[in-house]
Amino acid sequence: MFRVRSGQETTDASQAFYNCELMSENNEKKVHGVVAEYTSVDTLLSACRRVRDAGYQKTDAFTPFPVHGIDKALGIKPTVLPWIVLGAGLTGTATALVMQIWMNAIDYPYIISGKPFLSLPAFMPVAFELTVLFASFGAFFGMWALNGLPKFSNPVFTDPRFDRVTDDRFFLYIDSKDDQFDRGGVEKLLGDTETDYVQTVVDDDSSDKVPKPFFMMWGLVVGLSVIPLLVVLKMRVSHSSQPRFHVFYDMDFSPAKDAQQYSTLFRDGRAMRPDVPGTVARGEEQANLNYMTGIDMEALTAIDPSRAERLVRRLNPYFQGETEAAQELTDDEAAEADKKGSGEEPEDSSPVAGKQSASKAEASNADENAAAPEEAKPSVMETTPWLDSNPLVLNEKVLADGRKNFGIYCSVCHGMNGSGNGLVNVRAQKIISPDWIQPSSLHQETLYADKYPAGKLFSTISNGIRKMPGYAGQIKTRDRWAIVAYVRALQLSQNASIEQFKDMDDSERAKVLQEQADVKKALKEKADADAKAAKEAKEKADADAANAST
C-alpha cells in the first residue's frame, strides 16, 4: 500500500478482461479473486443477492459507508464482539474492586471517618469508570482484532480504481478460495450484473517493505530515548562521592539566610533583623552573672577559677538558658553528695562548718535539720562566696511581688507563714505518706540572714534542695530575688526581738513586753497542765496494768 499509484486507470470492461487474459496467460501472479464495481447501493445489493443465490460463500462487499441490509444480502453472520466486550467489562469491574479492596482495606488500611475498611459504596465510582474503560478497550481492540487490522498489504489495493471505495464506489468481491470459484464463471456472473468494470485481483507486486528513512527515523528516536534511561539505570546501581543530583530541589535546601548575609528583602540590606525596641533577648540578662547565680563571681574566680569558668560557659550561650546554669549548681551539689559517699541529700546549708566523717554524715542525715557537728572537708556550698545582700532595690513593690510568688510557689509546702506546714504537708501527714519529708521551717536560726546569705537562699530557690525542686524554670530571676526579700521579711515577722524596734515609745514597749510575758506564762501553765495530765494518765494506765496482771 505504500507504493505510489501510477494513475493509469483502466476504464472499460473489455480492457479489464484483456488484462486478465494477459496475466493468466503469463501465469506470473497468483489470482486472489475477482472484483466488480458498482455506482449505487441498490445495484450493489442486487448483485450481492445474485452472487449469494448462486451459492458463493467466500464473498465480500467494499463500500464507502456501512450499507444496511448487506449482511443479509451476502449472508454475513453476526459478530462475537459483544461477548468480548462483556468479558472485558466484567474484568474491569473485578480489577477495580480487587484493586481498591487490596489497597485500602488489606495492604494499607485507611481509617476515614470511622467507615469500615471495606466500604463498597465508596469503591463504586472507580469500579464504574474501570468497567467502562476496559469494556471500551474490549470494543476498540476487539473490533480491530476481529477485522484483522491493522493490515497494510491487501491484494484489493493493487487496483488504482479501488481507491474510490472510500469515496463513492461500491465493490463486490468473490474470493478464489471459494469452493465454487471458477474464473470464467465468476467473471460472467459479475459481468451480468449492473456493472461496467470487472477486474481480477492479483498479487501486489509492489514492495510492502517499510521505506528505509522510516526505519532510520525510528532507530534514531528509539536510540535517543534509551540514553536517559540508561543514564538513570547506571546512576541507580553505581556509587558516587558527589552529592545527589537534584532535578527538582523539593525542600532539600533551605533558602534561609545566615546571620551576617546580605538580603534584598529589607531596606537596610541586612538578613538578620535587629530587635524590636524594648525587647529583652533571652539570656541577655545573664550578662550580670552575680544577679543570675547569687554568687560573687569575682570572689569565686579568685578561689576556684575552673568552677567560675564552668559557670560562665554554661550561662553564656543564651539559648541554653538559666536552667542549664541551675543544673551546674545542682551538679556540684550532687558531686558533693557523691564525694561524701552518701545516697542522701547533701548536708543542708549550715555555714557552721562541722567536722564530720562521711559515715557519720550518712548516719545522721536522716534528720534534715540536724546541724553537722563534726569536722569534714568544707563542701562547695560552704566555700562559695554567696552574695550577702539582695541585688534588687527593695521597696514595697518588690515585697508585694515576692509575697505573691511565695504564695503561688512556696506556700503550698512551706505554709503561708513559712512554718513548714503548708497544705501539701498537712495532707501528707494525714495520709502518713512514707516518703514525705517535712519541709523546712523558714524560721530556724540557721536560715537567718547572718548564717544563710541572700545569694545562697536565691540559689536554693533556683536549684532546689533535698526533695524541693529548683524553681529557676518557673519563676523569673527577678521574682526569685523578690521571694528572697519576702522570706527575709517573713523571718523578721516571726522572730523579731523587741530590741530591733528602736523607734518604739516606752509605753508601747512595756505593753508588748507585758503581752509577751503573759503569753509565756500562759504557755508555761498550759505545758504544766499537759504534763500533769499526761503523768496522771500514765499512772492510771500503770495501775490498770498492775490490776490486770494481779
Next chain:
Amino acid sequence: MSLAIPNGLDNTVEQPGERAPLVLGDTTYHDITEAVCQVAERKPSTSWVIGFLISFALLQWLGICILYLIYTGVGVWGNRSPVFWGWPIVNFVFWVGIGHAGTLISAILFLFRQEWRTSINRAAEAMTIFAVVCAGTFPGIHVGRAWLAFWLAPYPSLNLWMWPQFRSPLLWDVFAVSTYGTVSLLFWYMGMVPDLATFRDRSVNKWRRMAYGVLSLGWSGSSRHWMRYEKAYALLAAFAAPLVLSVHTIVSFDFAVSQVPGWHTTIFPPYFVAGAIFSGFAMVLTLMIPARKMLGLENLITIRHLDNMCKIILATGSIVGLAYGTEFFIAWYGQVQEEKFAFTNRAFGPYWWAYWTMVTCNVISPQLFWFKKLRTTPWMIVLVCIFVNIGMWFERFVIVVTSLSRDYLPSAWAYFSPTWVDWSMLIGSFGLFFTLFLLFCRLMPVINMAETKATLAKQYHVSNDGDH
C-alpha cells in the same frame, strides 16, 4: 445521482410525513468527499494561518507560564488562604464541562438515532478531547510539585510505601477524567478511521499517503469490517453515554462531598451535568459557525443543525436557571445558618458582580432562543453562545471562590485576587485549545464523511422510492 433538493432550502421547517433533509444542495457522495477533503488538501487560508499563529503564540505563553510556575512555586497564582483552589480549579471545571458536548452528541444522540448529529459529531468529539487536554493540565500543575503528579496513580511505590485513598472524590475524579479522555479518544479515532482511509486514497504525495495509510490501519471498507465496526461503535456509544454523565457527576462530588457551605448540596450532580452540556453545546456552536463559513461546509452543517443545538442550549440553560433557584430555595428551606449566609453572600456579598454576570449570561441570554429568528441567524447564535461561555466560567468562579473565601471561620475570610499568571494561564489554555483545533481542521477529516454519506443514502432512497 443528484438530489432534487434546491440549494438554500429552509430545512428548519417541519413538513408532515416527511423528514427534513440534513444534506442540502445537489450533493452527491463524491461532493461530500470533495467538500470535506478540500479543507485539508488545499493550501491553508490566510485566516487559518493568522488564527494558528495567534493560538500558537498563546500556547507558547502558557508553556512559559507553566515553566515559571514549576520553577517558582504555586505562590505565583492568586491562591491564598482560604481560597486554595482558585482559578486553576475554576478553569479545570470549565474545560471539563466544555468537553461534555462532544461525547454527548456522539453517544447519546447516536443512541436516540438523531441523525442530524452526523455532520457535527466529528468536530464536537475533537473539541471534547482538546477541552479534556486543557482541563487535565490544570489539576496536573495545581498539585504544586507537578513532577510528582504521577503519585495520583495507584502504582506500587518504593518511595511512598502506600496507596491512594479511594474514598476521596478527588481520586475518583482522576479515574473519571482519565477514563473519559481515553474513551473519547478511542471513540473519536475509531470514528475517523474510514475517513482517514479516504484521505489515504486521495493522497498523491508519498509521505502523506504513508502517514494516512498508517493512521487508517489498512481500512478497506469491507462489509464484514463495517458490521463489526458499527457494532463496536454502538457499544462504545452505550458506554460513553453513562460515562459522560458520570464524569461531571464525579467532578461535582469534589465539591458536594466536602462540607463547605454552598458546596455541600445534593443538587450538584444533575446541576453540573446540565451546565456541562449547556457550556459544551455553546462552545461547539461558537466554533462550528465560523468554521462552516470558512471551510465552506454550509450544505453539510445546515441551519437545521444550528437550530437543533440552540434548542438544546435553551433546554439545558433553563435547567441551570432552575438549579440556581433551587439552591436558594433549599438554603432558605433548610434553615442552616451557614448555608443561608453562603447564598446571600453569593448574590449580595463582595462577589455580587460575578454572581449577576453569571445569572445574566446563563439564565437570561439563552432565553432569547425562544425566538426562531435568533436560532436561525448564525451571528446571533455566536453572540449568545459567547455569553453562555462567559457565564459558565463565572458559574465555576462563583462556586469555587465565594464559598471558599467565606467558610465557617470568619477570621480566615479573605478576598481573592488573581495574578497575571492566573490570567495568562486562562488565556493560554484557549491558545492550547485553538491550536489543537486548528491543526485538527487542517489534518483530519472535520466531518464524518462515511456517516454523512449513509445519511445521504437514506435521504436518496427516501426521495426516490418514497416507500420507507
